[in-house]
Amino acid sequence: MPLVVKGLEGIVASETKSSFIDGEKGILEYAGIAIDDLARNSTFEETVYLLWNKRLPNKAELDELSTMLRDRYELPPGMEQRLVALPTSAQPMHMLRTMVSALSMHDLEPNKIDAVSARRKALNILGHTPTLIAYFDRYRRGLPLVHPRKDLSFAANFLYMLNGKEPTPAMTRAFDICMILHADHGLNNSTFAARVIISTLSDMYSAITGAIGSLRGPLHGGANEGVMEMLTEIEKLAAEQHKNPMDVIEPYILDRLKRKELVMGFGHRVYKTIDPRATFLKTFSKQIAADTGNLKLYEMSSKIEEIMAREVGAKGIFPNVDFYSATTYHSIGLKLDLFTPMFAMSRVSGWAAHCLEQLDGNRLFRPAAEYTGAHNVPYTAIGNR
Ligand code: COA
Numbered sequence: 001m002p003l004v005v006k007g008l009e010g011i012v013a014s015e016t017k018s019s020f021i022d023g024e025k026g027i028l029e030y031a032g033i034a035i036d037d038l039a040r041n042s043t044f045e046e047t048v049y050l051l052w053n054k055r056l057p058n059k060a061e062l063d064e065l066s067t068m069l070r071d072r073y074e075l076p077p078g079m080e081q082r083l084v085a086l087p088t089s090a091q092p093m094h095m096l097r098t099m100v101s102a103l104s105m106h107d108l109e110p111n112k113i114d115a116v117s118a119r120r121k122a123l124n125i126l127g128h129t130p131t132l133i134a135y136f137d138r139y140r141r142g143l144p145l146v147h148p149r150k151d152l153s154f155a156a157n158f159l160y161m162l163n164g165k166e167p168t169p170a171m172t173r174a175f176d177i178c179m180i181l182h183a184d185h186g187l188n189n190s191t192f193a194a195r196v197i198i199s200t201l202s203d204m205y206s207a208i209t210g211a212i213g214s215l216r217g218p219l220h221g222g223a224n225e226g227v228m229e230m231l232t233e234i235e236k237l238a239a240e241q242h243k244n245p246m247d248v249i250e251p252y253i254l255d256r257l258k259r260k261e262l263v264m265g266f267g268h269r270v271y272k273t274i275d276p277r278a279t280f281l282k283t284f285s286k287q288i289a290a291d292t293g294n295l296k297l298y299e300m301s302s303k304i305e306e307i308m309a310r311e312v313g314a315k316g317i318f319p320n321v322d323f324y325s326a327t328t329y330h331s332i333g334l335k336l337d338l339f340t341p342m343f344a345m346s347r348v349s350g351w352a353a354h355c356l357e358q359l360d361g362n363r364l365f366r367p368a369a370e371y372t373g374a375h376n377v378p379y380t381a382i383g384n385r
Helices: 035-041 044-053 059-070 079-083 092-106 115-140 154-163 169-181 189-198 204-215 223-240 245-258 276-291 295-315 321-332 336-359
Strands: 019-022 027-030
Touching: 027 035, 027 044, 027 276, 035 169, 035 276, 044 059, 044 115, 044 154, 044 169, 044 336, 059 115, 079 092, 079 115, 092 115, 092 204, 092 336, 115 154, 115 204, 115 336, 154 169, 169 276, 169 321, 169 336, 189 204, 189 336, 204 336, 223 245, 223 295, 223 321, 223 336, 245 295, 276 295, 276 321, 295 321, 321 336
Parallel strands: none
Antiparallel strands: 019 027
């Protein structure tokens, strides 16, 4: 009997130089550099260069990449009309998946996957994604679209297009750090999806469209929205019971665990200790929550972490990146259904890095399935069934 590994847990299916994870020790590195070091010192643009080239850029190289990215902030002609023809009720992740797919039709050579073309397509998608999200959010709110500004960084330009005013340096830095922390993470589900798709020698747009579909799921990128929903539910419960939210957290979490319900933002297939991105975001979310008057949410999160450590820490269930990113995004002022698109906006860089690696020495993914159905079943004519 062949061994069936459900969920492919523990199976090494690819080589990569993009990111390294030690789930036991809680280490994450991009091209050898610790995530903490990058979050403290780098910018998202520099991190993109690192992921695509496996080394940090010099000043001229960074300037070149930033310029090419800024040249792609504006959408191709026709895309804006397509976007504002969507129903305002559409969910942003569905919009993003559809519109990234549509970008391929504005590329005169969508199928070219030689190294230079694949990078250009990756830049197209990375440059256009923030614009798609910001435009859509303003369109559905009935607000005039705010066109991108080439003099602003990736992070600052996005917040500017979304809110219609230039963000403060502290907001920009907070958002830039979130972008760095979400950029890549080994062969996670969406990255695997992207590599599977490009391994057929399909195109970058198809690969990233598929990855967006994967990321949307609540067991993957959708978990940060789940965290915020949980915090809101706790606040609602406290209001109904005329209690302080801090006093209802413990019974709420214990009840959830008793009913075998997941506590969103906890657990990870790889990390059996605290996710290093969560360690960084915890400190960071405290600061930004305090600056923006959202300290209560941070304190609630911190208490949930304490209870979970006591109750399920022995099982290796600790906070993951989504846990404190929820409070951070909320403090930045992002609406709940934009949390996962924020993840996608950053992760385009990691998906593209893996697609470039996959194309360089490609082998088609084609695993097998163990057939567990019946055999030799005679065909029954429809009238006799
Ligand atoms: N809350 C409560 N219990 C959890 C849990 C959570 N968030 N995550 C895992 N567990 C428990 C499981 O119920 C299981 O318990 P059991 O052994 O008593 O049956 C045990 O821990 C192992 O979990 P398992 O589902 O096998 O782990 P996995 O590696 O398949 O799943 C996740 C990893 C991420 C899918 C899972 O932890 C999860 O769904 N977390 C919540 C969603 C989330 O935050 N996702 C973002 C990931 S970055």
